[in-house]
Amino acid sequence: MRDSLVPDLEDLAETLGLNIGDEVGKLRVVLAQVEAQALLPVYSSLFLVPPIPAKLNAGIYLDGSLLGANTQMLVEIFYRHGVEQSPDMHDTPDHIATILEFLALLFHKVEGAEPETQESLRNDMEAVRGLLLRVLPEITARVAETEPERELPEVYSALFVVIETALRDQQGVFFASADETAKPARRYFTRREEAPDLVACKSCGKPVATARDIKVIIDRLRQSGLPADHLELCPDCRDGTRGWKTGSAEFNLPGFR
Numbered sequence: 001m002r003d004s005l006v007p008d009l010e011d012l013a014e015t016l017g018l019n020i021g022d023e024v025g026k027l028r029v030v031l032a033q034v035e036a037q038a039l040l041p042v043y044s045s046l047f048l049v050p051p052i053p054a055k056l057n058a059g060i061y062l063d064g065s066l067l068g069a070n071t072q073m074l075v076e077i078f079y080r081h082g083v084e085q086s087p088d089m090h091d092t093p094d095h096i097a098t099i100l101e102f103l104a105l106l107f108h109k110v111e112g113a114e115p116e117t118q119e120s121l122r123n124d125m126e127a128v129r130g131l132l133l134r135v136l137p138e139i140t141a142r143v144a145e146t147e148p149e150r151e152l153p154e155v156y157s158a159l160f161v162v163i164e165t166a167l168r169d170q171q172g173v174f175f176a177s178a179d180e181t182a183k184p185a186r187r188y189f190t191r192r193e194e195a196p197d198l199v200a201c202k203s204c205g206k207p208v209a210t211a212r213d214i215k216v217i218i219d220r221l222r223q224s225g226l227p228a229d230h231l232e233l234c235p236d237c238r239d240g241t242r243g244w245k246t247g248s249a250e251f252n253l254p255g256f257r
Helices: 005-016 021-032 034-048 057-061 069-080 094-111 115-149 155-168 211-223 233-239
Strands: 199-202 205-208
Touching: 005 021, 021 155, 034 115, 034 155, 057 069, 057 115, 069 115, 094 115, 094 211, 205 211
Parallel strands: none
Antiparallel strands: 199 205
């Protein structure tokens, strides 16, 4: 990463005509100031060690939880292109690195695809790009805020900016349309607070989850002979009825307290 990434990015950008020179230049500067052995501890501090400042799972930002409806939609797209999770893979399918690698696979497939299959491939490419562009700005902001707080080099925030810029693709290198105002025909990967079928808390009216998610949980609880009435309340109201209150830990990811 420290020695090869920037030259590779510069070579790709020049070959493809992709305008990411300023962003890659910033990445070059910060990487030059960091010892290679320091990169893993920096990564751990940002993404692994609790309280985790920035989770790398897209579902956290879209659904407020892991393995929610948006992650299931992503898995369906994976299956459609012959990709499924290996038993040896312990991350969830919505890990940002996995999604980026899958997007690279779609780039490869569309290059040699027959004209009749290119449209569906490009639709899925746009869907995956839409997912990433919904979650990356928030992840980038969290990383950029945490790096100075913890006196960490600004490596990963610079890397995320490179990724975001490439995905916005103002030159139309990867995507047929780079118009960010255009809405896709199908509503893939909706943020939890924007989902069309949210169920409201019976007490305060705040969104609890989508009707689909609630039904799945209720069915599983009832199959196990467990009560499900508490799902009519959001976590805050549910805790209040039991005398619990929010703790003081600095852990403010969406969907977690």
